[in-house]
Amino acid sequence: MEVLLPRTLDEALAIKAGRPEAVPIAGGTDLMVALNFDRARPPALLDVSRLPELRQWRRKEGWLVLGAGVTYARIVRELPEVVPLVQAARSVGSPQIRNRGTVGGNLGTASPAGDALPVLAAYDAEVELASAGGRRTVPFNEFMVGPKKTVLRPDELIVATHWRFVRGPGSFSKVGTRNAMVIAVASVCLVLDEAGHTVRVALGSVGPTILRAPDAERFVAGALAAAGWWDDPRATLPAQVAREFGERVAAAARPIDDVRGTAAYRRHACGVLARRALVWALEARRAA
Amino acid sequence: MIVRARVNGEWRSAEVWAGASLLHLLRDHLGLPGSKNACEQGECGSCSVWLDGELVCACLVLAAQAHAREVRTVEALAAGDRLHPVQEAFVEAGAVQCGFCTPGFVVAAVDLLQRDPAPDDATIREALSGNLCRCTGYAKILDAVRLAAQRMAGRPR
Numbered sequence: 001m002e003v004l005l006p007r008t009l010d011e012a013l014a015i016k017a018g019r020p021e022a023v024p025i026a027g028g029t030d031l032m033v034a035l036n037f038d039r040a041r042p043p044a045l046l047d048v049s050r051l052p053e054l055r056q057w058r059r060k061e062g063w064l065v066l067g068a069g070v071t072y073a074r075i076v077r078e079l080p081e082v083v084p085l086v087q088a089a090r091s092v093g094s095p096q097i098r099n100r101g102t103v104g105g106n107l108g109t110a111s112p113a114g115d116a117l118p119v120l121a122a123y124d125a126e127v128e129l130a131s132a133g134g135r136r137t138v139p140f141n142e143f144m145v146g147p148k149k150t151v152l153r154p155d156e157l158i159v160a161t162h163w164r165f166v167r168g169p170g171s172f173s174k175v176g177t178r179n180a181m182v183i184a185v186a187s188v189c190l191v192l193d194e195a196g197h198t199v200r201v202a203l204g205s206v207g208p209t210i211l212r213a214p215d216a217e218r219f220v221a222g223a224l225a226a227a228g229w230w231d232d233p234r235a236t237l238p239a240q241v242a243r244e245f246g247e248r249v250a251a252a253a254r255p256i257d258d259v260r261g262t263a264a265y266r267r268h269a270c271g272v273l274a275r276r277a278l279v280w281a282l283e284a285r286r287a288a
Numbered sequence: 289m290i291v292r293a294r295v296n297g298e299w300r301s302a303e304v305w306a307g308a309s310l311l312h313l314l315r316d317h318l319g320l321p322g323s324k325n326a327c328e329q330g331e332c333g334s335c336s337v338w339l340d341g342e343l344v345c346a347c348l349v350l351a352a353q354a355h356a357r358e359v360r361t362v363e364a365l366a367a368g369d370r371l372h373p374v375q376e377a378f379v380e381a382g383a384v385q386c387g388f389c390t391p392g393f394v395v396a397a398v399d400l401l402q403r404d405p406a407p408d409d410a411t412i413r414e415a416l417s418g419n420l421c422r423c424t425g426y427a428k429i430l431d432a433v434r435l436a437a438q439r440m441a442g443r444p445r
Contacts, residue, residue: 001306003289003352025350029330032348035307036328045306049353073342094418095396097330099342100349180417181331 003045009053009130012157015046017132020154022046026054026069027100029093030109054104054159065162068104072116075103084122084189088115088172094180104158107143110150113205117144118189119172121202121210123163131156144209168194169284171277174204175269176260185261186269188249190277192285197221197230201274206266207254213274216248220278233285246275293354295320296364304351311335311346313354314361322362322391333419336392336399337361343399345418362391365398374398377436378429385423393419397433406437 004022006012016022022044025031034040048054054069057079064082066075072089076098080086092098092115106114107127120127120140127143129136129152140161144150152158170191176182187204199221203211220241229235250271255263291313292301302317309328314320314337324334328347335346338360339353365372371379374397384390393416400407400415407415412433421429 003306003350005352005355025353028348028350028353032309032350033329035350036309036347041307045350045352047350047353093330094333095399095415096333096336096343096345096418097348100344180414 001041001043001045003047005047005050007050009051009157009159012046012048012051013130013132013155016157017155019044019046024048024108024157026102026105026108027071027097029097029101030105030111048104048157059165060162063162063164065160066103067160068107068158069102070104072098072101072103084170084172084191085116085119088119088187088189091115091172091174091182091184097181103161107150107158107161108152110144110146110148112147112207112209113184113187115172115174115184115187115204117210118187118202118204120161120163121212122170122189122191122200123166124200125161125163127158128160128162129153129156130159135159137162141210141212146208166191166193166195168192169281169288171280173273173277175273183260186253186255186266186273188270188273188277190274190281192224192281194230194285197225199224201249201277203249203253203270205255205260206270211252211254213249213252216245216252216274219248220245229282233282233288237282242275242278245278246271249274289352291351291355293357293359295359296361306352308351309347310337310339310349310351310354310359313351314346314359320361320363323395324388324391326388330418331420332389332392333396333416334389334392336395336419338395338399343396362395365394372398373439374401374432374436377432377439381428381432381435383424383428383432385421389419389421389423393421393429397436400433401437401440405441407433409434 023042024046026048054067056067058065072092075089103116106116125140126137172189174184174187184205189202191200199217201213223241227235227237250267253267253270255266257263290303326332326334330345330348337346
Protein backbone atom coordinates (compact mmCIF):
# COMPACT_ATOMS: atom_id res chain seq x y z
CA MET A 1 0.00 0.00 0.00
CA GLU A 2 1.13 3.54 -0.59
CA VAL A 3 -0.15 6.98 0.37
CA LEU A 4 -0.34 9.80 -2.12
CA LEU A 5 -0.27 13.34 -0.74
CA PRO A 6 -1.34 15.84 -3.41
CA ARG A 7 -1.25 19.53 -2.48
CA THR A 8 -3.82 20.80 -4.97
CA LEU A 9 -7.00 19.49 -6.54
CA ASP A 10 -5.41 19.46 -9.99
CA GLU A 11 -2.58 17.34 -8.66
CA ALA A 12 -5.08 14.99 -7.00
CA LEU A 13 -7.10 14.62 -10.21
CA ALA A 14 -3.95 13.90 -12.23
CA ILE A 15 -3.03 11.18 -9.74
CA LYS A 16 -6.57 9.75 -9.83
CA ALA A 17 -6.46 9.61 -13.64
CA GLY A 18 -3.36 7.41 -13.50
CA ARG A 19 -4.27 5.53 -10.32
CA PRO A 20 -8.07 5.14 -10.33
CA GLU A 21 -7.76 2.39 -7.70
CA ALA A 22 -6.44 4.92 -5.14
CA VAL A 23 -9.06 5.37 -2.41
CA PRO A 24 -9.60 8.96 -1.24
CA ILE A 25 -9.27 9.60 2.48
CA ALA A 26 -10.61 12.81 4.04
CA GLY A 27 -11.54 12.79 7.75
CA GLY A 28 -10.87 9.05 7.94
CA THR A 29 -13.81 8.41 10.25
CA ASP A 30 -15.03 5.53 8.05
CA LEU A 31 -11.95 4.43 6.14
CA MET A 32 -9.56 4.32 9.10
CA VAL A 33 -11.92 1.95 10.92
CA ALA A 34 -11.76 -0.38 7.92
CA LEU A 35 -7.95 -0.15 7.87
CA ASN A 36 -7.58 -0.62 11.63
CA PHE A 37 -9.76 -3.73 11.54
CA ASP A 38 -8.14 -5.28 8.46
CA ARG A 39 -11.36 -4.92 6.48
CA ALA A 40 -9.80 -2.89 3.69
CA ARG A 41 -6.40 -3.02 2.06
CA PRO A 42 -6.63 -0.67 -0.92
CA PRO A 43 -3.49 -0.59 -3.10
CA ALA A 44 -3.20 3.15 -2.54
CA LEU A 45 -4.70 5.93 -0.42
CA LEU A 46 -5.14 9.46 -1.74
CA ASP A 47 -5.16 12.07 1.03
CA VAL A 48 -7.67 14.76 0.07
CA SER A 49 -7.63 16.41 3.50
CA ARG A 50 -5.11 19.08 2.48
CA LEU A 51 -6.69 20.25 -0.76
CA PRO A 52 -7.54 23.92 -0.22
CA GLU A 53 -10.18 23.88 -2.98
CA LEU A 54 -12.23 21.31 -1.05
CA ARG A 55 -12.07 23.11 2.28
CA GLN A 56 -14.00 26.20 1.17
CA TRP A 57 -17.63 27.18 1.11
CA ARG A 58 -19.21 30.23 -0.47
CA ARG A 59 -22.48 31.87 -1.36
CA LYS A 60 -22.95 32.44 -5.05
CA GLU A 61 -26.04 34.01 -6.64
CA GLY A 62 -28.48 32.58 -4.14
CA TRP A 63 -26.70 29.22 -3.94
CA LEU A 64 -24.61 27.67 -1.21
CA VAL A 65 -21.51 25.95 -2.54
CA LEU A 66 -20.16 23.63 0.14
CA GLY A 67 -16.71 22.13 -0.47
CA ALA A 68 -16.48 18.40 0.08
CA GLY A 69 -13.76 18.86 2.72
CA VAL A 70 -15.67 21.22 5.02
CA THR A 71 -15.92 19.51 8.40
CA TYR A 72 -19.05 19.22 10.54
CA ALA A 73 -17.41 21.36 13.24
CA ARG A 74 -16.90 24.16 10.71
CA ILE A 75 -20.49 23.88 9.49
CA VAL A 76 -21.69 24.37 13.07
CA ARG A 77 -19.42 27.40 13.54
CA GLU A 78 -19.63 29.03 10.13
CA LEU A 79 -23.10 28.30 8.69
CA PRO A 80 -25.53 28.89 11.59
CA GLU A 81 -28.24 30.18 9.25
CA VAL A 82 -28.58 26.82 7.48
CA VAL A 83 -30.49 25.36 10.40
CA PRO A 84 -31.22 21.79 9.20
CA LEU A 85 -27.60 21.34 8.06
CA VAL A 86 -26.26 22.61 11.39
CA GLN A 87 -28.63 20.35 13.30
CA ALA A 88 -27.45 17.36 11.25
CA ALA A 89 -23.80 18.38 11.69
CA ARG A 90 -24.21 18.74 15.47
CA SER A 91 -25.69 15.25 15.69
CA VAL A 92 -22.66 13.62 14.04
CA GLY A 93 -20.47 11.52 16.38
CA SER A 94 -18.59 13.55 18.98
CA PRO A 95 -16.44 16.70 19.00
CA GLN A 96 -13.46 14.61 17.85
CA ILE A 97 -15.46 13.14 14.95
CA ARG A 98 -16.98 16.50 13.95
CA ASN A 99 -13.49 18.00 13.77
CA ARG A 100 -12.57 15.42 11.10
CA GLY A 101 -15.72 14.21 9.35
CA THR A 102 -16.79 15.97 6.15
CA VAL A 103 -19.90 16.17 3.98
CA GLY A 104 -17.80 14.84 1.12
CA GLY A 105 -17.04 11.81 3.26
CA ASN A 106 -20.75 11.26 3.89
CA LEU A 107 -21.29 11.39 0.12
CA GLY A 108 -18.38 9.06 -0.65
CA THR A 109 -19.41 6.49 1.93
CA ALA A 110 -23.06 6.85 0.85
CA SER A 111 -24.49 5.12 3.90
CA PRO A 112 -28.27 5.56 4.15
CA ALA A 113 -27.52 6.62 7.75
CA GLY A 114 -25.19 9.49 6.74
CA ASP A 115 -26.52 12.43 8.73
CA ALA A 116 -25.88 15.14 6.11
CA LEU A 117 -27.58 13.21 3.34
CA PRO A 118 -31.28 13.80 4.19
CA VAL A 119 -30.44 17.51 4.30
CA LEU A 120 -28.94 17.36 0.81
CA ALA A 121 -31.96 15.41 -0.41
CA ALA A 122 -34.43 17.89 1.09
CA TYR A 123 -32.64 20.84 -0.50
CA ASP A 124 -32.51 19.09 -3.91
CA ALA A 125 -28.74 19.48 -3.77
CA GLU A 126 -26.37 18.74 -6.61
CA VAL A 127 -23.08 16.91 -6.24
CA GLU A 128 -20.12 18.29 -8.16
CA LEU A 129 -17.66 15.67 -9.41
CA ALA A 130 -14.31 16.31 -11.05
CA SER A 131 -11.82 14.30 -13.03
CA ALA A 132 -8.74 15.31 -14.98
CA GLY A 133 -11.04 15.47 -18.01
CA GLY A 134 -13.52 17.95 -16.54
CA ARG A 135 -16.41 18.41 -14.18
CA ARG A 136 -19.99 17.25 -14.02
CA THR A 137 -22.89 17.92 -11.71
CA VAL A 138 -25.30 15.19 -10.63
CA PRO A 139 -28.53 15.69 -8.65
CA PHE A 140 -28.12 14.08 -5.22
CA ASN A 141 -31.01 11.67 -5.81
CA GLU A 142 -29.20 10.35 -8.89
CA PHE A 143 -25.78 10.36 -7.21
CA MET A 144 -26.62 7.86 -4.48
CA VAL A 145 -28.13 4.75 -6.03
CA GLY A 146 -28.04 2.24 -3.17
CA PRO A 147 -26.47 1.49 0.19
CA LYS A 148 -22.82 2.56 -0.22
CA LYS A 149 -23.37 2.83 -3.97
CA THR A 150 -22.92 5.99 -6.02
CA VAL A 151 -22.36 6.92 -9.65
CA LEU A 152 -18.86 8.28 -8.85
CA ARG A 153 -16.45 7.03 -11.51
CA PRO A 154 -13.06 5.61 -10.53
CA ASP A 155 -11.17 8.60 -11.93
CA GLU A 156 -13.42 11.17 -10.21
CA LEU A 157 -13.33 12.96 -6.87
CA ILE A 158 -16.25 14.58 -5.04
CA VAL A 159 -15.52 18.29 -5.06
CA ALA A 160 -18.57 20.01 -3.59
CA THR A 161 -22.30 20.00 -3.12
CA HIS A 162 -24.51 22.99 -3.93
CA TRP A 163 -28.07 24.01 -3.47
CA ARG A 164 -30.26 27.06 -3.84
CA PHE A 165 -30.93 28.78 -0.52
CA VAL A 166 -34.49 28.19 0.62
CA ARG A 167 -36.29 30.76 2.75
CA GLY A 168 -38.39 29.15 5.41
CA PRO A 169 -38.17 27.03 8.54
CA GLY A 170 -36.74 23.52 8.62
CA SER A 171 -35.07 20.96 10.81
CA PHE A 172 -33.11 17.73 10.99
CA SER A 173 -33.82 15.21 13.70
CA LYS A 174 -32.82 11.64 14.30
CA VAL A 175 -33.50 8.74 16.61
CA GLY A 176 -30.72 6.78 18.27
CA THR A 177 -29.79 5.22 21.59
CA ARG A 178 -27.98 8.25 23.01
CA ASN A 179 -27.28 11.86 22.11
CA ALA A 180 -23.69 11.35 20.98
CA MET A 181 -21.81 8.77 18.93
CA VAL A 182 -24.94 7.35 17.43
CA ILE A 183 -25.70 6.04 13.97
CA ALA A 184 -29.24 7.09 13.10
CA VAL A 185 -31.96 4.46 13.45
CA ALA A 186 -34.20 6.86 11.53
CA SER A 187 -33.78 10.50 10.57
CA VAL A 188 -35.94 13.18 8.98
CA CYS A 189 -35.12 16.49 7.34
CA LEU A 190 -38.03 18.85 6.73
CA VAL A 191 -37.74 22.09 4.74
CA LEU A 192 -40.58 24.55 4.10
CA ASP A 193 -40.05 26.80 1.09
CA GLU A 194 -41.91 30.05 1.72
CA ALA A 195 -41.18 31.41 -1.75
CA GLY A 196 -42.23 28.31 -3.69
CA HIS A 197 -44.99 27.27 -1.27
CA THR A 198 -43.60 23.75 -1.24
CA VAL A 199 -42.60 21.34 1.48
CA ARG A 200 -39.74 18.86 1.20
CA VAL A 201 -39.19 15.94 3.52
CA ALA A 202 -36.33 13.45 3.29
CA LEU A 203 -35.77 10.28 5.29
CA GLY A 204 -32.50 8.67 6.34
CA SER A 205 -31.73 5.15 7.59
CA VAL A 206 -35.09 3.79 6.46
CA GLY A 207 -34.33 2.62 2.93
CA PRO A 208 -31.53 1.67 0.54
CA THR A 209 -31.01 5.36 -0.29
CA ILE A 210 -32.27 8.63 1.17
CA LEU A 211 -36.01 8.74 0.45
CA ARG A 212 -38.30 11.66 -0.24
CA ALA A 213 -41.98 11.47 0.65
CA PRO A 214 -43.68 13.23 -2.31
CA ASP A 215 -47.21 12.24 -1.35
CA ALA A 216 -46.76 13.66 2.18
CA GLU A 217 -45.06 16.76 0.75
CA ARG A 218 -47.98 17.53 -1.60
CA PHE A 219 -50.52 16.77 1.10
CA VAL A 220 -49.08 19.20 3.64
CA ALA A 221 -48.27 21.93 1.10
CA GLY A 222 -51.92 21.75 0.00
CA ALA A 223 -53.17 21.85 3.59
CA LEU A 224 -51.00 24.89 4.32
CA ALA A 225 -52.32 26.62 1.19
CA ALA A 226 -55.93 25.78 2.07
CA ALA A 227 -55.46 27.28 5.54
CA GLY A 228 -53.90 30.44 4.07
CA TRP A 229 -50.71 29.73 6.03
CA TRP A 230 -48.21 30.68 3.34
CA ASP A 231 -49.55 34.26 3.46
CA ASP A 232 -50.31 34.36 7.17
CA PRO A 233 -48.12 32.27 9.48
CA ARG A 234 -50.63 32.77 12.29
CA ALA A 235 -53.32 30.92 10.34
CA THR A 236 -54.28 27.79 12.22
CA LEU A 237 -54.10 24.38 10.66
CA PRO A 238 -56.68 21.65 11.33
CA ALA A 239 -55.31 19.48 14.15
CA GLN A 240 -55.31 16.30 12.10
CA VAL A 241 -52.95 17.71 9.42
CA ALA A 242 -49.74 17.10 11.38
CA ARG A 243 -50.89 13.60 12.31
CA GLU A 244 -51.82 12.70 8.76
CA PHE A 245 -48.55 14.20 7.50
CA GLY A 246 -46.70 11.87 9.91
CA GLU A 247 -48.68 8.88 8.67
CA ARG A 248 -47.99 9.70 5.03
CA VAL A 249 -44.25 10.17 5.74
CA ALA A 250 -44.15 6.84 7.59
CA ALA A 251 -45.80 5.21 4.57
CA ALA A 252 -42.93 6.42 2.36
CA ALA A 253 -40.29 4.64 4.46
CA ARG A 254 -38.84 1.37 3.15
CA PRO A 255 -37.07 0.16 6.29
CA ILE A 256 -35.48 -3.18 7.14
CA ASP A 257 -34.81 -4.97 10.41
CA ASP A 258 -31.17 -4.75 11.47
CA VAL A 259 -29.02 -4.53 14.60
CA ARG A 260 -30.01 -0.93 15.21
CA GLY A 261 -33.78 -1.35 15.01
CA THR A 262 -36.72 -3.13 13.50
CA ALA A 263 -38.48 -2.04 10.34
CA ALA A 264 -41.70 -1.43 12.26
CA TYR A 265 -39.96 0.78 14.82
CA ARG A 266 -38.20 2.75 12.10
CA ARG A 267 -41.42 3.39 10.20
CA HIS A 268 -43.13 4.54 13.38
CA ALA A 269 -40.16 6.76 14.31
CA CYS A 270 -40.24 8.45 10.88
CA GLY A 271 -43.88 9.36 11.37
CA VAL A 272 -43.25 10.78 14.83
CA LEU A 273 -40.18 12.75 13.72
CA ALA A 274 -42.05 14.16 10.71
CA ARG A 275 -45.07 15.19 12.75
CA ARG A 276 -42.86 16.94 15.33
CA ALA A 277 -40.78 18.59 12.60
CA LEU A 278 -43.91 20.07 11.05
CA VAL A 279 -45.09 21.44 14.39
CA TRP A 280 -41.63 22.95 15.05
CA ALA A 281 -41.61 24.55 11.60
CA LEU A 282 -45.04 26.11 12.07
CA GLU A 283 -43.99 27.47 15.48
CA ALA A 284 -40.65 28.76 14.16
CA ARG A 285 -42.28 30.78 11.39
CA ARG A 286 -44.96 32.12 13.71
CA ALA A 287 -42.24 33.27 16.14
CA ALA A 288 -40.03 34.76 13.40
CA MET B 289 6.73 5.66 4.25
CA ILE B 290 8.56 8.27 6.28
CA VAL B 291 6.31 10.60 8.25
CA ARG B 292 7.75 13.76 9.73
CA ALA B 293 5.62 15.81 12.10
CA ARG B 294 6.10 18.40 14.81
CA VAL B 295 5.11 16.48 17.93
CA ASN B 296 4.89 18.36 21.22
CA GLY B 297 7.07 21.08 19.78
CA GLU B 298 9.78 18.87 18.35
CA TRP B 299 10.15 17.66 14.75
CA ARG B 300 10.13 13.86 14.77
CA SER B 301 10.16 11.34 11.96
CA ALA B 302 9.56 7.64 11.65
CA GLU B 303 9.08 5.04 8.97
CA VAL B 304 5.58 3.58 9.18
CA TRP B 305 3.34 1.29 7.15
CA ALA B 306 1.29 3.39 4.73
CA GLY B 307 -2.00 2.36 6.35
CA ALA B 308 -0.84 3.08 9.91
CA SER B 309 -2.74 5.49 12.13
CA LEU B 310 -1.34 8.52 13.89
CA LEU B 311 -1.97 6.62 17.13
CA HIS B 312 0.33 3.81 15.98
CA LEU B 313 2.98 6.36 15.01
CA LEU B 314 2.84 8.02 18.44
CA ARG B 315 2.75 4.90 20.56
CA ASP B 316 4.91 2.43 18.66
CA HIS B 317 7.41 4.66 16.86
CA LEU B 318 7.76 7.86 18.86
CA GLY B 319 7.64 6.47 22.40
CA LEU B 320 4.53 8.40 23.39
CA PRO B 321 2.16 5.82 24.94
CA GLY B 322 0.04 8.36 26.82
CA SER B 323 -2.62 8.28 24.11
CA LYS B 324 -4.32 4.94 24.65
CA ASN B 325 -5.28 2.35 22.08
CA ALA B 326 -8.71 0.91 22.81
CA CYS B 327 -11.54 0.83 20.29
CA GLU B 328 -9.65 1.85 17.12
CA GLN B 329 -12.91 3.19 15.70
CA GLY B 330 -13.32 6.65 17.20
CA GLU B 331 -15.90 5.51 19.75
CA CYS B 332 -13.98 5.84 23.01
CA GLY B 333 -11.79 8.95 22.80
CA SER B 334 -8.90 7.28 24.67
CA CYS B 335 -6.50 8.37 21.92
CA SER B 336 -7.59 12.04 21.84
CA VAL B 337 -4.80 14.37 20.68
CA TRP B 338 -4.58 17.70 18.89
CA LEU B 339 -3.80 17.84 15.17
CA ASP B 340 -3.06 21.42 14.10
CA GLY B 341 -4.84 22.51 17.27
CA GLU B 342 -8.00 20.48 16.67
CA LEU B 343 -9.14 17.72 18.98
CA VAL B 344 -9.14 14.41 17.09
CA CYS B 345 -9.03 10.68 17.66
CA ALA B 346 -5.49 9.66 16.70
CA CYS B 347 -6.79 6.23 15.66
CA LEU B 348 -8.84 7.86 12.86
CA VAL B 349 -6.01 9.95 11.45
CA LEU B 350 -3.78 8.29 8.90
CA ALA B 351 -0.19 8.80 10.10
CA ALA B 352 0.62 10.28 6.69
CA GLN B 353 -2.11 12.87 7.20
CA ALA B 354 -0.05 14.23 10.10
CA HIS B 355 2.99 14.65 7.85
CA ALA B 356 4.36 18.21 8.08
CA ARG B 357 1.74 19.05 10.68
CA GLU B 358 1.59 19.91 14.34
CA VAL B 359 0.59 17.20 16.83
CA ARG B 360 0.14 17.76 20.56
CA THR B 361 -0.42 14.89 22.96
CA VAL B 362 -1.24 14.43 26.64
CA GLU B 363 2.51 14.17 27.32
CA ALA B 364 2.82 17.90 26.56
CA LEU B 365 0.48 19.01 29.34
CA ALA B 366 2.59 18.62 32.48
CA ALA B 367 5.69 20.80 32.88
CA GLY B 368 8.12 18.30 34.38
CA ASP B 369 6.62 17.24 37.70
CA ARG B 370 4.12 20.08 37.69
CA LEU B 371 0.79 18.78 36.50
CA HIS B 372 -1.57 20.76 34.29
CA PRO B 373 -4.49 22.17 36.36
CA VAL B 374 -6.85 19.73 34.63
CA GLN B 375 -4.62 16.81 35.60
CA GLU B 376 -4.42 18.10 39.19
CA ALA B 377 -8.18 18.43 39.31
CA PHE B 378 -8.66 14.85 38.05
CA VAL B 379 -6.42 13.57 40.87
CA GLU B 380 -8.08 15.69 43.55
CA ALA B 381 -11.66 15.01 42.46
CA GLY B 382 -11.09 11.26 42.32
CA ALA B 383 -11.92 11.26 38.62
CA VAL B 384 -9.46 8.43 37.99
CA GLN B 385 -10.12 4.78 38.71
CA CYS B 386 -8.40 2.34 36.36
CA GLY B 387 -6.94 5.34 34.54
CA PHE B 388 -7.08 3.98 31.01
CA CYS B 389 -9.51 6.59 29.69
CA THR B 390 -7.95 9.41 31.73
CA PRO B 391 -5.46 10.80 29.16
CA GLY B 392 -8.24 11.13 26.60
CA PHE B 393 -10.58 12.80 29.06
CA VAL B 394 -7.83 15.17 30.22
CA VAL B 395 -7.04 16.19 26.63
CA ALA B 396 -10.74 16.68 25.79
CA ALA B 397 -11.26 18.69 29.00
CA VAL B 398 -8.24 20.91 28.28
CA ASP B 399 -9.56 21.43 24.76
CA LEU B 400 -12.93 22.51 26.17
CA LEU B 401 -11.46 24.91 28.73
CA GLN B 402 -9.25 26.51 26.08
CA ARG B 403 -12.37 27.36 24.09
CA ASP B 404 -14.77 27.99 26.97
CA PRO B 405 -13.17 28.82 30.33
CA ALA B 406 -16.50 28.73 32.20
CA PRO B 407 -18.61 25.97 30.62
CA ASP B 408 -22.01 25.02 32.02
CA ASP B 409 -22.78 21.37 32.73
CA ALA B 410 -24.49 20.73 29.40
CA THR B 411 -21.45 22.11 27.59
CA ILE B 412 -19.09 19.90 29.62
CA ARG B 413 -21.18 16.82 28.86
CA GLU B 414 -21.27 17.67 25.16
CA ALA B 415 -17.51 18.29 25.08
CA LEU B 416 -16.81 14.92 26.74
CA SER B 417 -19.43 12.99 24.77
CA GLY B 418 -16.76 11.36 22.61
CA ASN B 419 -14.93 9.88 25.61
CA LEU B 420 -15.99 6.71 27.37
CA CYS B 421 -15.20 5.73 30.97
CA ARG B 422 -16.31 2.32 32.22
CA CYS B 423 -15.32 2.84 35.89
CA THR B 424 -16.35 6.17 37.32
CA GLY B 425 -19.88 6.75 36.14
CA TYR B 426 -18.66 10.20 34.98
CA ALA B 427 -19.85 12.20 38.02
CA LYS B 428 -16.34 12.74 39.38
CA ILE B 429 -15.01 13.50 35.93
CA LEU B 430 -17.56 16.31 35.65
CA ASP B 431 -16.53 17.46 39.16
CA ALA B 432 -12.90 17.54 38.01
CA VAL B 433 -13.69 19.68 34.97
CA ARG B 434 -15.70 22.12 37.09
CA LEU B 435 -12.84 22.26 39.62
CA ALA B 436 -10.27 22.84 36.90
CA ALA B 437 -12.39 25.61 35.40
CA GLN B 438 -12.54 27.37 38.78
CA ARG B 439 -8.81 26.99 39.34
CA MET B 440 -7.90 28.19 35.88
CA ALA B 441 -10.19 31.22 36.01
CA GLY B 442 -8.03 34.28 36.12
CA ARG B 443 -4.79 32.36 35.65
CA PRO B 444 -2.72 33.13 32.58
CA ARG B 445 -2.86 30.18 30.20
